[in-house]
Amino acid sequence: MTANVQIHDQNFVLHPSGGLFWVERSALLISDVHLGKVSHFRKYGAAVPRKALHRNFDLLDEAISFFRPKLICFLGDLFHSHLNAEWTLFELWVERTPMEIILVAGNHDIISPHKYEQLGIRVVAEIQSGDFLLTHHPEIREGFFNFSGHVHPAIRLRGSGRQSLRLPCFFKAEHQLILPAFGEFTGNHVLEKSKGHEVYAIADETVIKI
Template identity: 55%
Template sequence: MSLITIQNNHFQLACSGVSYWEEQKALLVADVHLGKISHFRKHGSAVPPTAIQTNFDRLDQAVAQFQPQKIIFLGDLFHSALNAEWNLFENWLQNQQAKIILIAGNHDIISPLHYTQLGVEIYQELWLENFRLTHHPEEKEGSFNICGHIHPGYRLVGLAKQHLKLKCFFRSKNQLILPAFGEFTGTFLMNPEAEDQVFVCAKTEVIRVN
């Protein structure tokens, strides 16, 4: 766990890739890509079916840890069209006490009607005070952008030339990009500038590395 302060607001960064915004009592989650595993299996990929439940178990663990009043998905909640994982999502929603909000991402092609029927609020972007929540990174003057989409990662290199690629939180002057939460989502290696901050998600803690 790592705590950062942005414009007098406090954000806890967790190993799972979620961030808890203390002042808003909001759990921020990016790029879950539900349905991706079922999509892969349908097209012959050797992904174990038990991996499907992993995303929901990890979500449950994050909710239990932070007890949020709002859960805000920063886009790409679902990977593609409706499949069997939608039923699991419906069941998961029934056990949630928090308000559920989705910032629509490029993969969110499921009709908004399906979400609204389940009580999920959908936005293209969401302003909370001076914070602008989007899926794609979109810096805008006068606001701090919190987003996903990139699936940021960082490569750690040791003295013996060994290396390890980990997902990370990537903070620049006016932006915080969350790592992808979902299983089998991959990472995009970031190349930070001197003023940027990188927080890698290790197994048991979040560590600033630059």
Template identity: 55%
Template sequence: MIININNEHFTLHQSGAIFWESKKMLLISDVHLGKVAHFRKHGIGIPKDAIFENFTRLSAVLEMFDAETIVFLGDLFHSTINNEWNLFSEWTKQHAKRIILVEGNHDIISKQYYTDLNIEIYKELIFDDFLLTHHPTEREGYFNFCGHIHPGIKLRGMGRQFLNLSCFFRKPNQLIFPAFGEFTGNSYVIPTENDKVYAITKDEVIEIALN
């Protein structure tokens, strides 16, 4: 799905990523690398192969778009360092892109790890009239791209059936990204009349009629 914000075109992808056409920039939030290994270490029964899923999805979305820069909007790595970092290190070497991290609350490992991979780290970024942060932030004169919330939407079906989907949640001056990573969970939003919800299905992104 392609949307227009402040005369700029953005492609919303069903992975949870957004491609900023004029900047050739891929925006991704809340990958939470290392979370699967963290869970397995603490005895939670997640298949070992699940560790590779995030990297498969990252590679697939990169192949989809002609991106020159990747911006991670926080919570790139879930917690303390574990063996998933080695996989990420190898992944960055295979994809020669400029990589930027906007720090999130889970990004607690030493910055030196990122520096060694030539990853740039910022508290926030401003491009033209767009403000890129991890936590939702309102600032006059800017449209905010952010993550952190892991938005989802509950859709009522026939009878008592419900469908729970991750979504891009757009407010008048803000767009909150869904979590890109596996096993992250959702926080279900309640839209108002001025909001827009772009729900993610297996094959596409669809705008939900709120009326």
């Protein structure tokens, strides 16, 4: 189940995959997929099942099938590190994905932009669209509402006694919305909710406003 939010008279849909759909622009925003991280773990002996290599691509396909966007915009850290076996899987995925794809480069995006451009993917430092600013790192810039990633936001819910639950989330402030990490095996960072914040947690394939 998704959740809806309106920002500056524009409509956005929050998907349990961690993707954010901008309705008026038919654009799917996705952050911190970290492709290649599974192969990186396996290379150094981590007991990660091989089938996990395909999980991120399955999630991408699910979100794309749900929204059928005209544009896919990755808000940084699309690939975790250097080229490895998952780049070939990524090439195959791009071949069967007909939408325009843009990458807003993040700190982990160290693969040459030419490799992406050969696949028809444009690599940029940021995107300004009207009064919206799309970046990898969260940024406050006068006159703009910022969409970003990088932080891998999560919220901690506390129950009776010492019970607690940690959930990935969309974290919204007055001028900013931070997307959760889309990729598997990425980890997350707990943010503290305070006055003026809106938190949309992801649990059991559902986005829930906290």
